[in-house]
Amino acid sequence: MDQFGVVVSAGSFRSSAADAVRFPHRWTPEGVTVESDFTGAHLLHLAAAGCVLNDVYREARDLGVRIDGVRVTASGDFNTETWASTGITYRVELRSPAPAEELGRLMDRVDEVAEIPRAIRAGATVQRG
Template sequence: MTAGSLREDANAGWLVPHAWTDGGVVVQAAPNGAGVLHVAVALCVLNDTYREARDRGVDVAGVRVSARGEFDQETWQSTGVSYAVEVDSPSPATDVSALMAHVDSVAEIPRALRAGMTVERTHG
């Protein structure tokens, strides 16, 4: 997941319009359910990085987020998701570090996954 000054060429994945960046976001992921789960984490972190940076007055020129994880081959239970973030910013490194710690605490998808959840099929 890349945006702004760190955005990959659109041919490297698929281009998604994005409210926080003029050029949109390039998504690179496996075309399967696991890939979509990891994209959800990465996109949420990317979104929140831009949003929280704006609210904190931290300049962000670009963001790259990669998310990955594995699944138990017998139960298909996730063994967890990890993500890494690169931020291109002229702001002091301490401000960017504090921003990323804050984003980690408020990003909705990672928070929901950490808390656990139920998923159920409904009729209709």
């Protein structure tokens, strides 16, 4: 994994690693696996990766695309003086019988609608209440 890297997987890509954390998932009967350290930096990347994985299943359902497996990795770095993110990069692996062109359209749509990546791109105020 890259700097502060995380991996979320479902379906045929679910991790069998002993230290992978397993969670129930509304769109997959077997749930999802998460491979991540537990630091703030990792959790930020996990939020982005988890949202993308969820939206792959949601948008695929709406588009009628069968998905057999999804693996999303996310990583990035931080300015260690300010702890401002220098950006997040995510990658998606799909297992599906759908044609590559259809999967490309699906991923374009996911990148457009995924809520957490959109919120991070837009910036947000975070304050203690």
